Amino acid sequence: MLSPRDADRPDWAVEGRDWPHRDASRFVEAAGLRWHVQEFGQPEAPVLLLLHGTGAATHSWRGLASLLAQNFYVIAPDLPGHGFTDPLPDADLSLPGMARAVAGLVGALGRPPIVAAGHSAGAAVLARMCLDGSIAPRLLAAFNGALAPLPGAASLLFPGMARLLFLNPFTPKIFAWTADRSAAKKLIEGTGSRLDPQGVDLYRRLFARAGHVRGALGMMANWDLAGLHRALPDLTTRTLLIVGGDDRAIRPDTAFSVRDRLPDARVALIRGLGHLAHEEAPERVAEILCEEARATGVLGL
DSSP, rough: OOOHHHTEEEEETTTTTTTTTTGGEEEEETTTEEEEEEEEEEETEEEEEOOTTOOOOOOGGTTTTHHHHTTTTEEEOOOSSTSSSSSOOGGGGGGHHHHHHHHHHHHTOOOOOSEEETHHHHHHHHHHHHHHHHOOOSSSEEEEEOOOOOOOHHHHHHHHHHHHHSSTHHHHHHHHOOOOOOHHHHHHTTTTOOHHHHHHHHHHHTTTTTHHHHHHHHHHHHOOOOOHHHHHGGOSSSSSEEEETOOSSOOOHHHHHHHHHHHSSEEEEETTOTTTHHHOOOHHHHHHHHHHHHHSSSSSS
């Protein structure tokens, strides 16, 4: 019998009934959690680990994963507390805690990534894993990566506000009750992105589940981007920062200041796209990433 906490999480038989690339999905036990993982491509290809951002799930890769699978063996999990993956204990809801959990999954799968790519907070998790030595990819790619604190007072207010909302047991339920298609569309457009109706509906399904909302709030409430930002000069992994020029969630110029703190990094700016650039124009993002992988020697010319 499901506990009340499990009962308000997305159900694979309901929200996942026609999930994008459902035939690529499986469930894996690792690091004390049951993970939803999707895998694409030929097993002998270079391994690429994909991590979505806060509030998303594997559906975020519905256009991009199959394109990358032409050159890579792609592994894309739902992060803890998101989508169909179990939540972490509250004590482990931190950037290092999330990084340790994903490292446990990578170890269980036995497929260390040659390339690691993440969107927003997913990029922060991967950067932390590289710094910790739990993965050693030849290329790290950040899609509108959350690799620096929010500017000004927001860096202090945002985590505190998220923590207050997370600690209030009614907040996720209230948010879920109000998460209709119009609200999901408005939230997405607030990041500078425009998605097709299916893309909006997939986010709506997740936002309508209080357990998913709680997972997103918990992740934001315990996020120490200042510590990660201070450590960036030690990140020796070659890094590609792909940025949507219309991103309203993370200012595009942040990527250039992040680049200047990294030993080996470049920025690829895509004008006219927002925070979900990889969902708006997956072909363009795949092209840029594969070009960098060839330049790095991961893929043949």
